[in-house]
Amino acid sequence: xxxxxxxxxxxxxxxxxxxxxxxxxxxxxxxLSTPPFAGxxxxxxxTGELPARLGGYDLERSDVxxxxxxxxxxxxxxxxxxxxxxxxxxxxxxxxxxxxxxxADDRTAKMFSTQGRDPGVQVRLRNETTDxxxxxxxxxxxxxxxxxxxxCGTAG
Numbered sequence: 001x002x003x004x005x006x007x008x009x010x011x012x013x014x015x016x017x018x019x020x021x022x023x024x025x026x027x028x029x030x031x032l033s034t035p036p037f038a039g040x041x042x043x044x045x046x047t048g049e050l051p052a053r054l055g056g057y058d059l060e061r062s063d064v065x066x067x068x069x070x071x072x073x074x075x076x077x078x079x080x081x082x083x084x085x086x087x088x089x090x091x092x093x094x095x096x097x098x099x100x101x102x103x104a105d106d107r108t109a110k111m112f113s114t115q116g117r118d119p120g121v122q123v124r125l126r127n128e129t130t131d132x133x134x135x136x137x138x139x140x141x142x143x144x145x146x147x148x149x150x151x152c153g154t155a156g
Contacts, residue, residue, distance in 0.1 A: 075130065
């Protein structure tokens with residue numbers, strides 16, 4: 001007696017594909033996009049030097065050039081961003097000048113961009129309770145690899 005197993009095999013293959021799709025995409029509460037100037041050698045160097053833990057979160061795997069996330073998008077770093085417009089509050093954390101900016105979207109509670117570095121680095125924090133000072137200081141060693149053209153408060 002011959003048994004037709006093609007139907008059950010197709011169903012199993014379809015269920016496996018759906019499971020893989022939802023496991024890879026369904027849980028992420030964020031999405032990353034490639035920054036406009038992410039292809040620079042400075043960004044390649046920076047992304048290779050990012051810490052494994054940041055803001056109490058583990059670094060997540062990403063194939064997006066110039067972008068990294070920790071803790072399901074609770075902390076996002078973009079390298080290759082344009083310099084922020086003048087006028088934001090400037091702070092020095094970890095030997096790097098950062099400018100506080102208005103959040104880019106409704107999923108961002110706090111946002112900071114480097115001042116006087118090209119390419120620029122932007123940090124987005126999803127939660128108000130994430131210690132921005134600790135995050136920015138921890139990023140200092142990687143960001144310092146991008147030459148500082150001028151400190152905050154000086155004309156460009």
